[in-house]
Amino acid sequence: MLTKRPSPPWRPGLAIIAVAAVLLFTPEPVHRVESLGTQLFAPVQLGVSGAFGGMQAFWSTLRRVSEIGEQNEYYRSEIDRLQSEFVRLKELELENEALRRLLSLKEQTQPGELLPVRVTASDVSPLLQSITVDRGANDGVRKDMPVVTWKGLVGRVVRANATTAKVLLLTDVNSSASVRIQDPDSRATGLARGRSDGALLLEHVPQQERLLPGQMVITSGLGGVFPGGLVVGRIGQVTQNDYEVFQRANIEPSVDMTKLEHLYVILSATGQSEAD
Amino acid sequence: MPRLSLLAALCLAALLQSFAVGLVPVIGGRPDLVLLLVTCWGMLRGTGDGTFGGLVGGLLLDLFSGVPFGSNTVLLGAVGLVAGLGEGSLSRGNLTLLLSTALLATVAFHGASYLLLQALGWTLPGAGLFGRLLAPSALLNVLLMPLAFRGIRHLIRVSVGWRQLEL
Numbered sequence: 179m180l181t182k183r184p185s186p187p188w189r190p191g192l193a194i195i196a197v198a199a200v201l202l203f204t205p206e207p208v209h210r211v212e213s214l215g216t217q218l219f220a221p222v223q224l225g226v227s228g229a230f231g232g233m234q235a236f237w238s239t240l241r242r243v244s245e246i247g248e249q250n251e252y253y254r255s256e257i258d259r260l261q262s263e264f265v266r267l268k269e270l271e272l273e274n275e276a277l278r279r280l281l282s283l284k285e286q287t288q289p290g291e292l293l294p295v296r297v298t299a300s301d302v303s304p305l306l307q308s309i310t311v312d313r314g315a316n317d318g319v320r321k322d323m324p325v326v327t328w329k330g331l332v333g334r335v336v337r338a339n340a341t342t343a344k345v346l347l348l349t350d351v352n353s354s355a356s357v358r359i360q361d362p363d364s365r366a367t368g369l370a371r372g373r374s375d376g377a378l379l380l381e382h383v384p385q386q387e388r389l390l391p392g393q394m395v396i397t398s399g400l401g402g403v404f405p406g407g408l409v410v411g412r413i414g415q416v417t418q419n420d421y422e423v424f425q426r427a428n429i430e431p432s433v434d435m436t437k438l439e440h441l442y443v444i445l446s447a448t449g450q451s452e453a454d
Numbered sequence: 455m456p457r458l459s460l461l462a463a464l465c466l467a468a469l470l471q472s473f474a475v476g477l478v479p480v481i482g483g484r485p486d487l488v489l490l491l492v493t494c495w496g497m498l499r500g501t502g503d504g505t506f507g508g509l510v511g512g513l514l515l516d517l518f519s520g521v522p523f524g525s526n527t528v529l530l531g532a533v534g535l536v537a538g539l540g541e542g543s544l545s546r547g548n549l550t551l552l553l554s555t556a557l558l559a560t561v562a563f564h565g566a567s568y569l570l571l572q573a574l575g576w577t578l579p580g581a582g583l584f585g586r587l588l589a590p591s592a593l594l595n596v597l598l599m600p601l602a603f604r605g606i607r608h609l610i611r612v613s614v615g616w617r618q619l620e621l
Contacts, residue, residue: 193505302518308519
């Protein structure tokens with residue numbers, strides 16, 4: 179038999195209202211609790227993350243043994259091709275540098291130092307596409323600093339605690355970046371917005387600009403948050419309506435946001451001076 | 455003692471939930487493990503314990519989420535309270551009722567979260583996309599509900615003693 183006397187429902191209801199009031203009217207202690215909690219769980223999260231990552235990698239490898247052999251061949255030939263490309267680009271860089279000096283052009287600001295970080299958790303809410311990384315304000319991470327992988331732009335830091343930081347992914351609806359088409363025929367600029375379904379939407383591109391599926395999209399450096407030249411993705415379907423001023427296009431992100439592991443925070447001057 | 459066991463279970467569930475994305479490739483999404491545990495806990499323990507479980511579970515979710523701190527705490531506390539209102543009538547192992555509760559709790563929790571964030575001025579996906587994002591989680595929650603219910607019932611029996619809870 180259940181011997182416990184049921185408590186009247188108004189009492190727990192009152193408790194919820196009291197908690198809501200505390201959270202609403204005492205932001206500073208609440209922030210401290212949050213910071214303490216994230217510090218407490220960070221090592222555990224890192225351990226669980228490592229275990230999950232290992233398991234996923236193991237199963238993934240087993241599933242793709244035959245594929246990996248073919249990929250290996252492909253990558254070898256790709257390395258050869260890229261090495262020759264690298265030599266050519268190096269030459270172009272030197273030439274570019276000489277021309278810049280000649281024209282007394284101001285050197286573009288170099289991207290800041292890269293801080294390697296690891297993903298410790300992804301957001302538990304389906305409404306928000308964000309991740310937690312294992313470095314925070316103690317390592318120089320600040321709000322609004324860009325986060326990248328070698329494939330391209332991932333997002334920006336929205337909250338920096340002492341030992342962890344929350345990163346809002348570029349694919350979240352609250353994210354946007356000023357971008358440019360990397361094409362010799364079109365240097366159109368626009369705004370890339372997250373759609374929360376894994377893709378991005380390119381907006382504010384004038385109708386007269388030439389948008390074609392497959393064109394590379396990079397950050398333009400406008401807006402002050404993301405440095406220019408970071409790869410965002412490739413143009414997908416283009417939507418043009420005669421009655422609209424701008425055209426739109428889908429962007430397929432260069433980074434698979436569901437498989438993030440090792441990332442880099444660009445410790446540039448764009449981040450705010452104080453931890454959030 | 456049962457509350458301590460619940461706390462441990464909630465910590466584990468919150469950690470798993472923050473990594474479980476993409477682990478079910480066909481369905482996509484992820485199960486709301488903490489929500490399931492809180493709902494079952496409320497159904498078996500009543501409004502007081504349900505609210506306690508909800509507040510603690512919500513606090514843990516807030517640590518792992520980018521939403522305004524405290525929103526999950528309050529909403530999950532309310533879920534625990536409402537689940538606790540059905541103590542006794544819902545906890546007799548009626549499978550249909552159990553699955554419906556899981557679906558209802560998922561829609562209510564995420565729907566309320568959606569409205570709250572919108573009221574706070576957040577940009578959110580449209581209602582259609584929100585439904586598509588929610589559907590896989592709802593399906594996983596319904597599938598896992600019987601397991602979560604048995605797990606919580608076992609936890610209570612072990613920590614309280616078998617004789618005090620005859621289900």
